[in-house]
Amino acid sequence: MDLLQSLWAYHDACSNIARVEAELASTEAHKKFVALHAELTELQNKKNKLVNILESSNLALHTLENEYADLERKIPIEITELEKRQSMEDVTSSNIIAIKNSLEDLLRDIKTLKAKIIKLAENIIIAQNQLQETLSRGTKVLRAYNKISSICKEEADARAPEIKKLHEIKAQCAAKVPPELVRKYDRVRGMHADPLAALNENKCSGCNMSLPTSTVQIIEEGNSIVTCENCGRILYCN
């Protein structure tokens, strides 16, 4: 059947293009390119995350430092108040204790705040170091990525005439197949690397589904194009 033969020629042309593309995608340079691209993306995400952490941590540190300064300003006021009360004749001991307790609370709050500030400052230094390491690794990876990209381009350029020729052959073959069949084939090829499936013991060799006898007959007659109801592959009889 001419139609099926033309479809086969189109199929071969598509497969030849796919083969060259697969060969280009499996070179050592291309594998490195993919790995470096993934590492660059990962480093970029890490950098963004660290920048966000540093922004929010610096903001939090600023707030804590302000709180700390406010508390520190209260110390001389509390001490003056205590001294004033102590010098008064009619002051009760419970009154003095209350002021002393308040001063102790203030000193404790200051100590707690100071510990928080130190911890946060330490974390900021850790994040800054991590950011520095990430940026420095990023520079190295980017250099390697650019180098490998140009090797991949050279490899692709070297095979460009071959691919161009294969596309011309594909176009010539496509011209001999009805456009709706080309569309159907391309659609199936988008789902399966092997879009044509042989009839094998009344089953689709692509997905192994048993086919109705009527369908088998139509395929065997070879006068029309039949697709597998299950996987969508275009069926043919050997």
Ligand SMILES: [Zn+2]
């Ligand atoms: Zn099938």
